[in-house]
Amino acid sequence: MAKPLFQAPKGTRDIFAPESGRQSALISAFADAATSAGYGQIITPMFEDLGVFKRLGEATDVVTKEMYDFETRDGKTVALRPELTASVVRAFVQHRPGVPWKAWYEGPQFRYERPQAGRYRQFTQVGVEALGTDDPHIDVEVIALAWRFYETLGLRHVRLLLNSLGDPECRPAYFAALTDYLTGRRGELTEQSQATLDINPLRVLDSKREPDQAVIAEAPLMVDHLTDEAGAHFTAVCEGLQALGIPYEISPRLVRGLDYYVKTTFEFAGDSLSAAQNALGGGGRYDGLAEQLGGPPTPGIGFALGIERILMACDAEGVFPGPDQQPQVFVIDVTGGEEALVVTDLLRQGGIRVDRAWDGRNMRSQMKVADRSGAALAVLIGEDELADGVVTVRDLRGDAGQVRIDRASLVDIITTRLEDPAADSVPTGEPS
RNA sequence: GUGGCCGUAGCUCAGUCCGGUAGAGCCCCGCGUUGUGGUCGCGGUUGUCGCGGGUUCGAAUCCCGUCGGUCACCCCA
Known part of the structure; x- marks a missing residue:
């Protein structure tokens, strides 16, 4: 095939009807779900001051390797947003809406990665953020919102993975225990995990490499090191989910890719997809993020769901065909x-x-x-x-x-x- | 960033090993039916064989380079 003079940049796509209509319908369904739960839409800029995203954690790939950052004509450094939580919290800090403040969003995000199935340089997420309360029941509400949304689409093969990453009081002790343990068995880890260990030991738990599994299996777990308060919060979240009849699996080695998470963290795994792209969405609590962005200490929790992944799962399960768009x-x-x-x-x-x-x-x-x-x-x-x-x-x-x-x-x-x-x-x- | 596979018609691909001057199906267009689609039949349009260089009398085919796509690792949605 003769190559056209121009084509869409690597990792981006042109989406034609009817698929485009299906994507719009998915977002619309999410908007309905979020609105009916009392979340108002927030629309933030596609790019932000680079500093907004640097707060996500210096050890994260999203910040260190995958950022679309560039200098503007007046010498400022900005970045296309790699995720939306930081943007939304920045907007919260800037405008200080009354709390609790509940917002939903949708839109494209950008990460400079090598594209592959279910992974694009420009991708779209929908999500919510709830700031201003650390009531464990809002954790439940947020998780339930995502869960019911998957149900609405017709997805059945989704698993909720749940963990607690502890709070600023219990985390340091656990961190030290984990570091000691992993350092002691350093020689058994893969080269990549050894490198990860030096940057963020927590992330070693997330390795899928076979040689690491034996070490990881015996590693100390955060859930065993929670303070009374963090433990009570986690218990309340679990009980809340049970009250709603939402099944979950405690996943004590679940670690999220962004460093701001504390306490409740969760992920939705699509079992109809292969492991490389089965993360349909995830989120957690980020009680320190508002403060890091220059605001008052404010608890917060939210999630983001990748619509490309969700649509892949819908295809795999044969659900959510999308709206009729043909002429009548x-x-x-x-x-x-x-x-x-x-x-x-x-x-x-x-x-x-x-x-x-x-x-x-x-x-x-x-x-x-x-x-x-x-x-x-x-x-x-x-x-x-x-x-x-x-x-x-x-x-x-x-x-x-x-x-x-x-x-x-x-x-x-x-x-x-x-x-x-x-x-x-x-x-x-x-x-x- | 690392690795595998793949670039031939609008689409899906054969042809590449063993060099001889480019094909199939689908799509599209017309006709059979100048007022009737879907099925069928007949006819027709479409290619810098990704790009550049090398070897050769001759390259889609062999060699080198390069670009692009895709999948996987890593990481994530």
């Missing part, structure tokens, strides 16, 4: 096209999805286009109809045949027939 009616006019212009407009005003053919092609050609369009009904206008002031309505999908109707009742009859193809018609079989 196709207008055929072999008298020159003036009639099609008017009739198409009339039907559209009646709230019907309508398309038509162009270039004055013959009826055979126009019928082919009508058939391919997916429309259920064709409206035919030839010289006879024009002379009699009527149109012919033809069923393209069933055996309801065709009928000539008065143009004045066109919208009513079409609307009725779209609901019941056999209504108002006398089957005429094949055209005479």
Whole structure:
């Protein structure tokens, strides 16, 4: 294939209908779910001061290796957002809405990575953030919102993985214990894990490399080192989920990729996808983030769900086909096209999805286009109809045949027939 | 950043090992039916064989380089 002069940048895609409509519908479904739970939409800029994202943790790949950062003409350094929690918390700190403050969002995010299945340089997430309360029941609300959303889409093979990463009081002690343990068995770890150990020992627990597993299996666990307060919070979250009948698995080695998480952390694994892209979404509590961004100490929790991954899971499970976007009616006019212009407009005003053919092609050609369009009904206008002031309505999908109707009742009859193809018609079989 | 695989028509691909001057199916267009689609039949349009260089009488095919795509590792959504 000859290469086009330009193509979409690496890791980005052009999304055509009907897939684009399916994506919009997914976001719309999420908007409904979030709105009904009392979350208001927030729209933040696609880029931020680089410093906003540096707070995510100097040890994270997202910050150190994957940032789309650049200098602007006036010498400031900005970055395309690699995630949205930092942007939303920055907006919270800047504008100080009353708490508790609950917001939802959707939009593209950017990470400079090598693309692969289910991973793009520009990808889209939906999510929520709730700031200003550390009531464990809001953790439950947030998790439940995501869980019910997956259910709404029809996904059944999703697992909720739950963990607590402790709080600033118990974390240092655990951190030290884990570091001691891993350092003691350093020689058994893979080269990559040894490097990770020097940067963030917690992340070693997340290694999927086989040689590391024996060491990880015996590593001390955060859940065994929680303070009374952090433990009580975790217990309350678990009990809340049980009260709602939402199944979860305690996953004591679940570590998230961003350093700001404390206490409750969770991930949703799509079991219909391979491990490389089965992370359908995740989130957790980030009680220190607002303060790091220059605001007052404010607890917060949220999640982000990747819509590309969710749609892959929907494909794998055969659910969420997306909305009907095909025309319902196709207008055929072999008298020159003036009639099609008017009739198409009339039907559209009646709230019907309508398309038509162009270039004055013959009826055979126009019928082919009508058939391919997916429309259920064709409206035919030839010289006879024009002379009699009527149109012919033809069923393209069933055996309801065709009928000539008065143009004045066109919208009513079409609307009725779209609901019941056999209504108002006398089957005429094949055209005479 | 590392590695595997792949770049031939609008799409999916064969042809590459063993060099001889480019094919199939689908799609699209027309006709059979100058007022009727889906099935069928007939006919037709479409290629810098990713790009550059080398070897050769001759390269889609062999060699070198390069770009792109894809998958995986890593990490993550």
